Amino acid sequence: MTGHAGDADRRLRGAPAPELVAALADARDMPDGEARFAELERIAARADALGDARSALDARFALVEAYLLHGERWRLTEPVRRCLAAVDRFPELLAERPGEAELLRRHQRYAVEAAIGTPRIGLDTARALLDDLARRGGETSGLVAQLRCRLADHLGDEPTARRWHDTWAAAEPDPTAGCPGCLPARRAELLAGWGDDVAARETLRPVLDGAVDCTDQPERALAVGLLPWLRAGETERAGQAHVRAYRRHRRERTAFGYLAVHLRFCALAGHPGRGLDVLAEQLPRLDHPYDDLTAMEFAAAGALVCALAAEAGLGGRRIHRPAHGSRPAAEVDVDTLGTDLLTLATGLAGSFDARNGTGHQSGRIASWLAERPVGTPVPLPDDDGEPAEDDAPFVPAADELAPLSLSMITSVLDGRGDVYAVDAGGVVVGRWNEAVIQFRQVGTRGEILHARVVAARRLPSARLTEAYAFCNAWNHDRLLPKAYVHDLGGGELVLAGDVTTDLEHGVAPAQLGVLVDATVATGVAYAEAVAALP
Template sequence: MPTAPQNTDELYQALQENDRRPYGRTRTVIAEELVDAAEQFAEPLPLVHALLELQEAYTYGSEPRKSPVVFARLLTLFDEQPDVFDDRTRHQLFWRFKWVAHALLQLPEVPLPSLRQWLTEMRDRYEMADLGLQPYYGQAYRLAAHVGEDTALAYELWAGRTRTRLSDCEACEICERALYHLEAGDDERALRTWEPVLAGKESCHEEPARSISYALLPLLRTGGIDQARALHLAGYRGCRRNPSMAQEVARHLEFCALTGNEARGLELLAENRNLFDEVDSPLDQLGFLTGVEVLLQRIELLGHGEQPAAGYAGRAWTVAGLRAEVRGRADDLAARFDARNGTTAHTDRRRARLDRAPLLDALELTLRPRSLDDVAPAAPVAAPAARTAAAVPDSLPELVLRARKLDEQGHPDAQACWARLRTLVAARDYTHPEDPAVGPLVRLRADLLADEANRAGNKDEFAVAAELHEEAAALYDAVGQPGEATLARACALLAGAEIRAESATEGADEAEAKAAALTAAHASMVRLHEETPGLAPFQEARLLRLRATALALRLQTSRSDEHVAPVLAEVDLLHAFATRHDIVGQISGALQLRASTYAISGHLPAAVTQTDALLDRLKEHGPAWHLPRTLGLRGRLQLGLRDAKAAHADLSEGLRLAADWPADAVDTTRLHGDLAEACMHLGRPDEALRHLTRSAELDLRHGSRTDAYCAYSNAARLSLDLGRVEDCIALLDSLLAEPDIAAGEVDDRLVAQLRLTRARALHEGEDLKAATAEFVALAAESACWDDDPGSHAMIAAETAVLLGEAGEFGRAREAADQALGAHARAPRYEQLSNCLRELARLQAQQQGPDGLADARAFLADAGRIADEARTAGYEAHGRSLDTALAYEHGRVNAYAGEYEDALAALDKALALLGEPGTDDGRAGEWAECIRLAAAVEGLYLERPAPALTRLDAAISRLTALGHTERTEPLTSLAGRLRDEE
């Protein structure tokens, strides 16, 4: 708090501001300071309000030891000066007897007789105030349940009584009744009781998040798997990182552990690491630590005890180490509660949770299902293949020779051999075999460098690839392997061309720079070829393939017709050479390059014909591992020919065959991505979403993190379009927690896109506060994007609308001005017009006549945007900006009570629209404009006759055109006007 309030008005303003803050240390500290400030004033009422705010901060900030102390001060003030308390503060005082009862129950150091004494005090106070005792019996029941006594009588004394004004809210009482049935082992009755809360019909500050956390396991046990999944996503978001809901977080961790989602459990544990240190309630600590232990115990049983886990601050934890720490603390807390209560209830309940067996082997909770191996520090490079690769020889000489032979063929199994050799050579006790067939260690190191360079190139890490290829070439030269050295240098040339294109000088055409670099690389490869005699056939074929690839990439870059023939000429050389020497892999490669060349040059039917021939050859002669890529190529060609059904068939078959090979060898990632596109064309978005997420996760496993994040970004936007809001938020939360994103190592614009989609999802999910906070942050950051003012204009415009929805029109105006400033540099006519019109509507709707001047100012800005757009020849994608503006003038003036102006604006909008036609998409917009004009004219201006004439004519017009579905609102309004005549 910058400065202490100097008068009571400032104090009340500060209390209101603090009430908008989230619960936690910041809110609590400010509340403490405001109590100190209130004590300086002569009036006692400000102190009452400050103490009420402080007790609330302690209660929901999980500090139960302090809440009763504050309440004692309030009770003393009430006893000494009851007239200070108005109806509201008096109600708050008696309500909070329950808060104190709950706070004392959470502290094992408070003796059981003291708990009972407090309940007696509560009963006496309620009776003296002539208040109903149902709330008292509710607290008595909760104490009995906590202690582990027979609760049947206590439950009936509470649940059988009529509710009063001081009873807990419906949602909280529903939860308590459901828990009673759950404790009795009746899952189905508990779930029936919970139904209003789980369905969102009843809610409060802690509900439905609390009920959801308890209902997850009963839902699984009764077959409600889909509902449990959906509620986990929504409920977890309602309690995460909240110290007062640590037990709810723990039940979500337990749910993950019992559904085969241990990796997600670790992710959620890391997100809630703050709870280890911020939960001051011993009872909440016990519940939280028990849920954590359920998760850690499961992970350790699966053999991952050495995996890192987020725990208490100050040291790095493994799963096993954290479990031991948690177990000791939780056992001690349970024993303390049982000693206080004189029962074994808490130890028994803890043991029951820890003894639960998994309820499902695997439940796909999120769009990003991962295993413990995926989140381990040394995650596997590739996804496990369905096919068992050929056995890697145990003999080191055999392993080296097999790796080289497979590499000559381009066989995917070479990867496993090189990986094994890399591990062996890196070992401190490695001894190189003295075998002439194997050659010296330097030769093997060159082979390993070349393989590493190829993998870097596949991930577009061209600088790394070029450097490694050059190192390999030097080693090959040193051991008298000129053919291999030439191949390595040719690969380095290709990678170098990519580097030069990426680093083209500012202002140069990137495509031209890349084409020139590839032309130079090809010329250098030709010289290398001419200057290296004695190449083995497989080496010469590979060099020819590199030459053809360089020219094919040039064509792909330039799209120039003059670059087609050189590619086909090189392909013919490769095909002829490979056919003469029967090198089947390079024959297939040549045919694939030829088909791709036809495709790039726009001859798709010819490309399909070439691909058909290649597939026939592959099925007869092989190599089999080329089939998935070739089917993928034909699938993409079919997409280009707009035959999504044929594309889907080819891509699906390619994906099926790809399961026989390592994912990166057959480009499984791209098959998934292309299948997603085919599915979207076929109107199967849910299937497309699955393929997008599979593609993204494969990219992550292969180290292509930027590609993965881009694919996941597309998946998040698609899931939001499908209305799967919680899926979208959970996916993005998971991505944004990735170490490289959290450390700022990923492109800031890509991260901003992820955050923007998340903010939109939060808005769609009606979490306006969180959405607005994220949009405000993004707007501030994007203001610095001097190279992309258009994006800032869009973000600032969306931010302004959210601030308007929250009623913060001053800040909304500031954000809108930012958007207008950026729009001046990079016009976004439609987005800005939509934003300004919506702000005008919101302000007039929320503030009525008081907001009319500011609303009209927004509309004036929107009018200038429409003028600019008209001058620039811009055509809106939806309705015209002028028509939309006229309609909004009508609505804004109607909200503000300026009905004549509203009617004039609506008539202008109708004139701009013109009457709809038979196939005109304007029918709905026209009908709505008619309806609003008739409502203003007939209801507010009290001129029903012309309004009815307007309506009847419109109904007849729409009916004649076949737009009968548009007439219902008009008919309803006409009926109302006739009834009122």
């Protein structure tokens, strides 16, 4: 085979077209948002047209990651579906990079979960992806059972959800099914929703006893246990759990989904005033929710707080609601805010039900709004409800796992004695000899540490072939960083590199220090190698 046909065959076997590799590197440097999405889609389409399966897969992986980074999970289904079709047609694509098989399975899970979180994805699409996941991994795998359970619960089919719950609970651990330390809390949340508070509390026991290793715990489990403990009369335990968990959840951008249960607890525990405090503090986050489901739940819980606060004589209190889009900033009274939140919650529930062909979500929200306090106000431990002005960022002990955070990154750099700056977007930037290195958090929960190394020396664009050869040789001989060429236009080439580490299960400061040390050392070596080019 010769000529263009030979090129196409070579690309199908995994050798990417250089012009698409360069375009993909450029796209990764674009700001997050629609322009970047459009460029990645264009590259994927161009790769399809050229028969370059490797570049098409890389572009769609990058597109999925961009959607996740930007909070656009509802858009995952099409690129994930195209990736699955590509690896079915060309299995060697995953054979070349074994880690991508697990990554694709994880992305497939995210796409199915997105259908639970928003009505913008059709049920047939979600079910097709879930059936495909079962075909690849087995019908009774933990991941498939979990997703079938959660989807059935979302549709209001409790008997089916319970059957899949039992399969899920008995399944072997699956690394793509999510954090194993969080899965008991997720199961307990479902059980509590079905009114099985005894089983929910029992399911939480290993987490609360410290038998799991997860950086979201025990606060997530404490939040899940709030209403089961309250309904069981364990009011002191529930009050302590709320105060402890909310101290953490109030500040974490990934904890938006837990805020509804904190609001419901305040309403049902006889603390509508505290509920208004929580609502006022967290209301701006409703304009940037994790997904439609968590927005619906937050709005419904907030509407309940407002209704009970009005009944308690607090209806005249005013709460600041910041401007968003075409909505101006305003000081709204409790009654007005409650009406607005109720409208939002019922509207979203109606959208879910219209997509699902059921009335389950509307009924669920109505049942929340009908709830009333369980008795006398629950005692709460001392907590002023406000963070101290001089609160230092949380930094765990050297060997203690914790979610990756900006304060942990800067603490490591401070310990090294490095000079750096932090921009408005939370990106840490510093220069080490010939290397400019950026550290930032990416991923839906900020759980991925991404470092970008840029060599200070630039090459003229006439040396593009030589630059590609240098990067290919570097990637062949060195593990870090992953090198690539970026054409700035105007006659200059930037040689850059990436180091990406998934820290979904948390990281200890000592481990993070090792990662930063390795990134700086290899980044400097890379930049010095660029500087040494003729």
